[in-house]
Amino acid sequence: MSVAKSLPHDSGSLHVSGEARYIDDIPTPSGTLHLAFGLSEIACGTIDSLDLGAVRSADGVVLVWSAADLSPMPDASPSVHDEPLLSTGEVHYVGQPIFVVAADSHLAARKAVRKAEITYRKKLSIQTVEEALSADSRFEDGPRIYSKGDAKQALDDAPHRLQGQIEMGGQEHFYLEGQAALSIPQEGGEVVVHSSTQHPTEIQHKVAHALNIPMHGVRVETRRMGGGFGGKESQGNALAIATAMIASATGKPCKMRYDRDDDMMITGKRHDFQITYDVGFDDTGRIQGIDFIHYTRCGWAQDLSLPVADRAMLHADNAYHLPNARIESHRLKTNIQSATAYRGFGGPQGIIGIERVIDHIATHLKRDPLSVRRANFYTDFDETEDVQTTPYHQPITDCVINSIVDELCETSDYRTRRRAIQSWNAENPILKRGIALTPVKFGISFTLTHLNQAGALVHVYQDGSIHLNHGGTEMGQGLFQKVAQVAASRFGVDIDQVKITATDTAKVPNTSATAASSGSDLNGMAVQNACDTIRDRIAEFLAEKHKTIPFDVLFENGNVFVAGTTYSFAEAAKLAYENRVSLSATGFYKTPDIKWDRIKGEGQPFFYFAYGAAVSEVVIDTLTGENRILRTDILHDAGASLNPALDIGQIEGGFVQGAGWLTTEELVWDNRGQLRTHAPSTYKIPACSDRPDVFNVALWKGENPAATVYRSKAVGEPPFVHGASVLLALSDAIAAVGNGNEYVALDAPATAETILHAVNRQKQSA
């Protein structure tokens, strides 16, 4: 059976040969136009005058549109129609598209854009959390509040109490392939859009709306993305709409790809968060009551900020049982890029909040942070004990965090190393080492319940080859291969017999974004459903032919066995075809057992949880704050893995990306509200040598108690959180400078500069 095998990525051989096609690699007909946006240079205000004369007369320019040319103005928002494709007079951030140019080359379009003369009437912009709060600039009427028990009373009653705050920055996705779309006009006013998107249906919907045609007039195709990470859930809308509209208007194919700097200036990033906490606990560090306040800068438009901020609240507990908790969340409207989905979708931010609290408690009690963690973990599920619930009242019935942490402590030699580090630090005045173990519990399902559905389309041809299609998109995570493994397993054939095809809104309609780690859970099940329909038809036909029951028809090893006769799968398919058996089927799946009231903060938003833990060891230079990850050990729960190699790839990559978020990846806006870090020269994602010197990743052995596809677990987002172990190991190293009396309170990203400041605070208090 091909499930559970470590097969390579379906496009591996195309990647290494350069044959794998991305949007900009698709051969285009001659006459294709190339688009570029002209961007706002101010953060807030109105456009006084817009002189595009020089743009129109620039070399190669075919068409220039601004708000004056578009009525009604199409909307690019994935949520509340608050993102006009082009500014209609109001300007909300530096980088907002104001006009669009179509030219005969990408370079000509880029050059023309710079010839615009725009004057503005500036208004005071809102940049910071404090500015937004004082102006009451926010999405939704007021803060969302979820609570359980009586946090206030528990805080008052607790033997120990601490307050604090942590800030964590946003994160640029830095998908290596920038945003791109190619629209090809069709007969009858229809359009085909090739889009680098995680959400083809959303592209279809937005383009149809902009063209004022039914969704059936727009076909969106996505073979693969050069990375997504959430950044292509909604951020591709503008390019698809612009290319489709101009293709429709001119009759010419239109392509748009953002130059890297434009991409970083225009598109949204991970939400930054400020989290304050008030926590009460006992002598062992067990939390009795906690009150969190989350503040997040959502940028100028709502986009997906509400569910992102919700998910941060839903992960405020991480793997810890909080008997009395109150979480208040402010979604602030600010004059920066509209923050958007990014791997973890707010979950990591919520988790960093509670991990900070645990670390703070440990310092206060002068205990190993791991003992405080253990004191607070949800108990591993035991039917004989009372079920614990989350702060949003979901029972935890699948917890394995204690077992995972026990095993990881052993395999990583945590205790011995922690002692060794302490004595090493005592002998080294300049360099200090630190170690930390952090857990993750991550909720799996879209919190918008209706998104938890998927469709598939499977054909078996008369030669036994299989055409596979589903609503999920491939952005590098290996979804296509995992799902193909499911299909091959259902038919008992070799993976090579399954043809993976591009995501296509004409094949599977009404799909959800490939997001929330749900890709293989949802699409794997839908494909299984479709395959089983066809398999059952073949089985029924052969059973009748051989005078037996369908149950006794077996599909294994490329063959079909029935009543002592063996057919190759191809022979069975041909026979079925000749006997007029339909060999094409759709499949469908909807996640069971979930319900959620996001206003009350009550219900069962998640089908199950994914667990894991990481231990990282770091060294810092107390003179400069420079630092390195020396070793990381991860034990992660992917259930019964559909493909261990691909899952380990997600864990390794997720960890490094998470560590990058918390260390070197710093977004800097200047006092005019302009992003200063808009290229890889200034925004630093991890490079090769930033991965841990020693990097051990293992999968937890255990299947998902929830009835998922082959009992596997989602693996896209949860491992991102393992990067937290680096932040807390850095905190541990910094603490070695001081006398243990003052908490390190390290903010993220913990750049060398941030670390040096924290080191100096420790030196001053010591």
Add this chain to the structure above:
Amino acid sequence: MKQIEFLLNGNPICVENPTPDCTLLDWLRETRNLTGTKEGCNEGDCGACTIMVTDRDGTRALNSCILFLPQLHGKAVRTVEGLRGPEGETHPVQDAMVAHHGSQCGFCTPGFVMSMATAQHCGQEADDDTLAGNLCRCTGYAPIIRAAKDVGQTPSPAWMADDLSLLQQNAIESDTVARPKSSDALATWYEKHPTATLIGGATDVGLWVTKQLRDLGSIAFLNGALDLKEIHKTENGLQIGAAATMTDVLNAVKPLYPSFAEMLRRFASLQIRNAATLGGNIANGSPIGDSPPALIALGASLHLRKGQTRRTILLEDFFLEYGKQDRAPGEFVEAITIPHQPDALRCYKLSKRFDQDISAICGCFSILIAEGRVSAARIAFGGMAGTPCRATHVENALLNQPWNAETIATAKAAFTKDYTPLSDMRASAEYRIMSAQNMLERYFSESMGLPTDIHEVSA
């Protein structure tokens, strides 16, 4: 230039009237439909566009996004499409990357594969240094390094060897785009075209084109002037031609000033070092170029030339103020001389990311101790002012003083007299001053034998 000639994946190519500022990347993708080579950033920072170039000096990896077509004249270019063997055999690097799950989204993969294949072709195992210029956002690099180790030092396939003798080597120059073959020819041409742009490796000028969308006007490509690349020892010191690449400089200074070499190992990436020239790193006048502070700390002098007139000045006197250097129109940097001296140099490059990052500050110290006292001190920094410059107050605070903690503490305080740095996206002014001061402490601690290098610690 009206005509250039090079090998593309083994086949001779002649390009008539190449647009002089057309990048190889755009040409490959848009003219040749060779779309395997990717544009990730268009500024030489991500490596998705990495290709392999062979010329008489050997084989190296370069970024095609900031490489202009005329720079390729007489060379051999191999792209990812040129990796397979004559019978369609896959390259061992391709096999290893698939076997070790080294690609996820695949967009960076052609660049990685080219860096790895080039390393292998040069007899090296790809590692953190050779891959520092290739960014991957998906894998966390671990499987890529596993693939690199698997390939190891197995020989590069025979089909990867490029035969430069297939080229006629007929470059036809035009008046506005020159490719002088010597320093003399350059001097003559540049005197006539004093406003022209000189292009060494194009790692800086490339961005004028790809990011600033500037028109370069008259251009001279320096890579044909072989005498400008020479590095040799003279009686005064080590003389390095202005067009020597940073890779060549690194190799030349390694035996003499290992800390300089170690800092240059972190100078941009291998692809950039293979193109960037020392002359360019100096003459562009950047306050954050990494070679000037080291060279100033070594007391290097600069050889300038205009027409037949040559002059030599101390490098530290070349940088007048931000954006302004002591260089007349039509005058160019011909060479740099590092005087012979005992090695006391330590270079400390501080950046947000350790590898392949522009320095927030770069501090270079050369302090000689005789009989327990400081007998000479040369300290220079980049990133602390509008130009790379010396810390003379700090030097004076050290001179003739006993080499002890008290002296260091006093000298640290003098940094604020030498520098008033700015805050920007790389670092705050406060951090710049603080870490500059601490670098002096690091130098002292290192001299006392204390462990100060995080790279010497392992788990």
